[in-house]
Amino acid sequence: MKTIDCRDMPCPRPVLETRKQLLASPENSLTVLVSNDIAQANITRLANKQGFSVAATVTDNEITLIIKPSTQAIVAPDSPFGAAATTGGDTIVYISSSSMGAGSDELGEVLMRNFIFTLAQTEDYPTSILFVNSGVKLTCDQSTVLEPLQLLADNGVTICSCGLCLEFFNLQDQLKVGQISNMLETVEAMQQAGRIIQP
Incomplete structure (x- = not known):
C-alpha cells in the first residue's frame, strides 16, 4: 500500500496529491498522512465522492487516512458540487x-x-x-x-x-x-x- 505524507503541505495540496494518486491507481489502497481536521475532511469528502471508503486513525499530531477502493469507485474528474452541468461554448x-x-x-x-x-x-x-x-x-x-x-x-x-x-x-x-x-x-x-x- 502506497503512503503519501501530506502533513507539511498547505491547502489545497493534500487533496490534490490524494486525487492524483486515486486517479492514477484506483484499484489500490492508499495511506495518506495529514496534520489537521480540514485536510482530513477534504480528502475524506473527495474519496467518498469517488466511491472509496476512508478509515481515520488520530494520534498526537497526525491523522492517518486509509483509503480503500470499492467495486463502485468512480474514476473520473470530480466536481465539488456533484455532476457538472454541461454547457455549450x-x-x-x-x-x-x-x-x-x-x-x-x-x-x-x-x-x-x-x-x-x-x-x-x-x-x-x-x-x-x-x-x-x-x-x-x-x-x-x-x-x-x-x-x-x-x-x-x-x-x-x-x-x-x-x-x-x-x-x-x-x-x-x-x-x-x-x-x-x-x-x-x-x-x-x-x-x-x-x-x-x-x-
Missing part, C-alpha cells in the same frame, strides 16, 4: 484582481495563488483566462503563479492580459506568460462563452 476564467475575495488582501493573495495552482492541476482546463485591472500582475515578472500559468498555457489555455491595464501599472515590458489583449477581445470572448468563472 467556451469556459472563460475572468480574473480582475491579484487577490481573491474581500477582507484581507494578504489572505486574498494566498487564495488566488491556490486557485490558479489548483486550476492547473485539474484536467478540465478552461479555454482561456482573461486578466484585467490588478489581475495582470499575476502574469508579469515577480508573480508567484508564473509556473502554473505556463503549465496551463502549455496545455492550450489562452492567457490574455489587458494591454491598458499593463500600461496603467507600467508592466507592459514585464509580461512573462500569455499575450496582450484588448477590451474588444475580452468582450467577444465573454459573449461567446458558455461559462464564465470569476474567482
